[in-house]
Amino acid sequence: RSSLYNEGLRPLMYSEKRAKNEGIGWARGGQETVYYASSIYSRGSEGTAWHTLTWTFKPEYDRDTLLFAHSYPYTSTKLHCEISLLLSDPAKAAVMQYGALCSTNARNACTLLRITNDQPPKIGLPVKKRAVI
Incomplete structure (x- = not known):
């Protein structure tokens, strides 16, 4: 390895x-x-x-x-600022859930960010007509 x-x-x-x-x-x-x-x-x-x-x-x-x-330093403060920026966009916020999963041993919030679209898939999308030569 x-x-x-x-x-x-x-x-x-x-x-x-x-x-x-x-x-x-x-x-x-x-x-x-x-x-x-x-x-x-x-x-x-x-x-x-x-x-x-x-x-x-x-x-x-x-x-x-x-x-x-070893890796780029990244703080939880920066994480929360970036998530807040995403949540300020209504289209993005509609598919995001943000909260605390649990607390760490140091009593910091362990962030949970769920990104999903709960809408059912659109079945039977309209077919576009195309010209074939």
Whole structure:
């Protein structure tokens, strides 16, 4: 079994100076990315092998603050703002149900978003006449 990292995926990188100077936020970066099962196991030698992700990176700017991530950072605040924007459109809101499924251990709402069209399918749609040459 392979990993997308071994197929060319690279970690995400955020440079404060690059964002300020070039207007570029989170972007894929790094070279020589390798993901592999290590020799460390989660419950002794019988457990699942832990995995290691390694890569090299050369900073573009001196004295920069760099952040690395596996996936694009996404906050629940951003999620709720985007859902609110969708719900502000009556056509979209007609097929959406939004609420809390449950609470997390930290007592945050676990969002439930149901998107469906409860209308029965239209049977017997009118046939358009077409000319055949």
